Amino acid sequence: MKLLVIGSGGREHALAWRLARTPGVQKIFVAPGNAGTAREHEMENLPLTDPSALADFAARENIRLTVVGPEAPLAAGIVNLFRERGLKIFGPTREAAQLESSKDFAKRFMLRHKIPTARFATFSERAAAHAHVDREGAPIVIKADGLAAGKGVVVATSLPEAHAAIDRMLPPAGQPQAGAGDAPRVVIEEFLVGEEASFIVMVDGRNVLPLASSQDHKRIGDGDSGPNTGGMGAYSPAPVVTPEVHARAMREIILPTVRGMAADGMPYSGFLYAGLMVGKDGSVKTVEFNCRLGDPETQPIMMRLKSDLLHLIEQALSGRLNLVEASWDRRVALGVVLAAANYPDRPRLGDPIGGLPKGSEDSHVFHAGTAEQEGRIVTAGGRVLCVTTLSDNIRQAQKRAYDLIAGIHFDGMQYRRDIGHRAANR
Numbered sequence: 001m002k003l004l005v006i007g008s009g010g011r012e013h014a015l016a017w018r019l020a021r022t023p024g025v026q027k028i029f030v031a032p033g034n035a036g037t038a039r040e041h042e043m044e045n046l047p048l049t050d051p052s053a054l055a056d057f058a059a060r061e062n063i064r065l066t067v068v069g070p071e072a073p074l075a076a077g078i079v080n081l082f083r084e085r086g087l088k089i090f091g092p093t094r095e096a097a098q099l100e101s102s103k104d105f106a107k108r109f110m111l112r113h114k115i116p117t118a119r120f121a122t123f124s125e126r127a128a129a130h131a132h133v134d135r136e137g138a139p140i141v142i143k144a145d146g147l148a149a150g151k152g153v154v155v156a157t158s159l160p161e162a163h164a165a166i167d168r169m170l171p172p173a174g175q176p177q178a179g180a181g182d183a184p185r186v187v188i189e190e191f192l193v194g195e196e197a198s199f200i201v202m203v204d205g206r207n208v209l210p211l212a213s214s215q216d217h218k219r220i221g222d223g224d225s226g227p228n229t230g231g232m233g234a235y236s237p238a239p240v241v242t243p244e245v246h247a248r249a250m251r252e253i254i255l256p257t258v259r260g261m262a263a264d265g266m267p268y269s270g271f272l273y274a275g276l277m278v279g280k281d282g283s284v285k286t287v288e289f290n291c292r293l294g295d296p297e298t299q300p301i302m303m304r305l306k307s308d309l310l311h312l313i314e315q316a317l318s319g320r321l322n323l324v325e326a327s328w329d330r331r332v333a334l335g336v337v338l339a340a341a342n343y344p345d346r347p348r349l350g351d352p353i354g355g356l357p358k359g360s361e362d363s364h365v366f367h368a369g370t371a372e373q374e375g376r377i378v379t380a381g382g383r384v385l386c387v388t389t390l391s392d393n394i395r396q397a398q399k400r401a402y403d404l405i406a407g408i409h410f411d412g413m414q415y416r417r418d419i420g421h422r423a424a425n426r
Contacts, residue, residue, distance in 0.1 A: 002025075003025060004031065005030045005031070005069060006066060008034050008070075011069050012030055012069035013036050013368070014303075015298065015309075016042075021308075022310040027044055029046045031057075034380070036366060051077070065310075067313065075097050078091070092268055096270075104187055110257075112260070117286040118141070129186055132188055136190070137159070138158050139156060139158075141153065142156055144169045170185075193277075194279040194280065195278050196215065198213070198273060199213065200273045202313075203321070205319060207319070208254055209312065212236045215236075217231065217232045217233050217416060220339075227344055231296045232296075232416045234419070235332060245276075249274065249284050270292070271291070299386045303362075303390050312326060331397075332396075332423075334394065335387065336416065336419045340382055340384050341413075347382040352410060354409050362400075365385055365386070368386060387401050395424055
């Protein structure tokens, strides 16, 4: 039995690592993979990114099923292509993936289907966007409309910061565009007050299977300071997602979204991520949708998953998620991201990485931005590694992760020293 995981980040390493624990799996191809997946016994990197070439490979090698990790191939329609060729693949179609690939689409969808979210307005012209910000005041949230690898959001605490974000995301008036429909847009939202959490589910078009709750840390610095990133660490479960919040998120956000996508002629199947803002009163609003697993949330979630992930995915592909439940390790999992020098701006590449520990039953270093050069593992992206541990409580998980990090080194290595602080301080 051979499987294919598409992507090269920590999320894909964690997915392949969990799938490799399925009895009978012969090999997992990771396309294109990274230095970590290259060194896992059950995995083999596949230097392909072109959707047609990947479909050809899946057909030729009799791949049992393909799992798509990142958002870009989904937005480009890789699921449509595989399905047209009769190949089993788990993920949303290009049409359904608009929930992530266009912030404006997602906001209008939520408005239409009465799904709670922040007030918003969309702009393609600088002057109108600036005028809107002046009317609304700060704090305010500025989002690039399209895919931005988790870094297209500015939570502006002042008007100058908001105006600067607009100027970065929108071209000056009169500047020629690449073509029809290519004009950049920004979505400007009201600032929501509360605590964020990640609510990730599997969907088969109609039925929903919730995964373990999680919470990530978006900002680069301790105490949630500095610019937003793709995520500097995460832990699972998230105490803020109480049973009441869980039930409310399912009732008010997830199920209406699945029903709404079906009603709009774009039935959704795949992983669905709802970023929640949980108010002090237990209310929930949707911050954003992602059409795949979160990164770095996937790493701790996969550490805690006890069920056979391949079986869950195959049940989803058969439209039978209502017949299964997921089993979870009762312990807490926590992952700390080690980032390259200069991240999140222009990360420095090529720094040798030393001191990588061997994995164990309750710890694993998942690779993201890594590559092999002349037998050495070097940095090859912004977020380089995610050191992930499993322990009886959040403080023990923190201690284990940071003890492991103390032995890892590369020039310019940066990481947060307070991952899990919200849970630890409850």
